[in-house]
Amino acid sequence: MCRTDADREPDGEPDVDATDSAFISLLEDSAEELYDQAPCGYLSTLMDGTIAKINATLLGWLGLERSQVVGRKRFTDLLTVGGRLYHETHFAPLLQMQGEVSGIALDIKAAGKQRMPVLVTSRVKTSGDGEPMLIRTTVFDARDRRAYETELLRGRRLAEEARRQAEADRERLQEALAVLQQSLLPAALPAIPGLEAGSYYHTASPDLLGGDFYDLFPLGTDRWGFFLGDVCGKGPQAAAVTSLTRYTLRAAALHDPDPVTVLTTLNTVLNERYTRGDARYCTAVFGVLEPGRGHVDVHLASGGHPAALVQRADGAADYLPTPGGMLIGILPWAEFTPARTRLYPGDTLLLYTDGLTEARTGPDRTLYGEDALRAFTAEQPAAGPQALISALGRLLTGFGEGLDDDTALLALGVPAALPASASEDLR
């Protein structure tokens, strides 16, 4: 209410009587008016539900005349089918038991065949001796609230949809990565008569695409090619170089299996493809196995890769030095160092990447190193490639967080002849 100075008495006091009379005039006819025009629907029914009294607000929502409703319809006639069902199964029994039900969400049949969500509260009015007489009901418009809830539900549905999509995408990506990984490493090593092989692969990369690689494959009918290497760097870019390297080595070996020639071909391919400063290089050992009578001849070459280690049947372990073999792909020309050895029954040739020898061990994170690897190998019983790989696997697991690089191992050996004592035991 806006007042001006004219409302004031000459002494400056506000005219209290004038204000009160203004309020009273506003409120005077309100009991009837308030019932009819209240911001909620009012309704009174007999105990059987017949509508005895209804206000204009509710009639307006229903789009009905008073004469169509009073004495002619029951409360449940105003409800949708679903609302009626709920009324019968929940609302009416509760009301009968408690004499009061509040804030129940129902739908009424509103004007224009619209369904209108409402919140209904009912109370039973009783006579002086406790006999139920009629039911008084208030009906609140819940359209805004329902719209808000619908919006919330829609938001949740969208979020769940997005989550499902993200999970599906992740699964697809993991499938793709698994397929790619298969192209970098053999799913299983081939079975070779008179030769045993074992391998181990650990990747430190969360996307599973490591830069280490190895392979063992036939070269014609009587020889086998093998390689193991390490591409500098990590992730998809390194994986692309790994893939190129692996297929180049296999193709080059079929053309001319001389180890130095194979590595020289790889050097040319990598160097031509990656000539600028962002060149990617790899280190690798490539070799050929030639089974003979009771032995296997090994002819290999190294390009910048740590020397292979040979575990002999008599317990000795020695490196097969390939000094001066250069990182592959870094220069248009490169020198690779060949070496030869012969494996007898019980001997095992071990190839490894520097994840093993460069691992940090102990509390002071000292380099594991080549001397420790040789000592460890010499301590192991000469029980063949798979036993050596298992022992090294346990060693690597023991490094824990010290093993922060990819690591690949490949062991090749000639199975020991069955010892005489063992055949004694078998009898």
Place this chain on the structure above:
Amino acid sequence: MNPLTIASRDTVTGPVLEITGDLDYATAPELRKTVDHLTLAAGQVLVLDLGGLKYCDSSGITTLAAARNLAGEQGAGMALAAVPANTLRILGIVGLDRVFTIHPDTATATTAG
């Protein structure tokens, strides 16, 4: 973990980069970027002083090789100085000890001509 710092200065024979800290997968791109922005005159020698190098992994070695290529593209040479023993050992394994020019210290590298 040691942060990588690269200090640059010019000498009569060419720029010298003093590399301190860890040169690995995380920090190697910094050295790469520094070398990318160098302008070398034909006949100059870029010297990488590794006296303060604490750790160098395969990414670091790769970047040293990339630096040599980038210098070569501008008709310049590259030399390493004061290479720590462990890095020298790795350079030996990958055969790069015969590719890089290696000096005991920067003074030798910048007077060698």
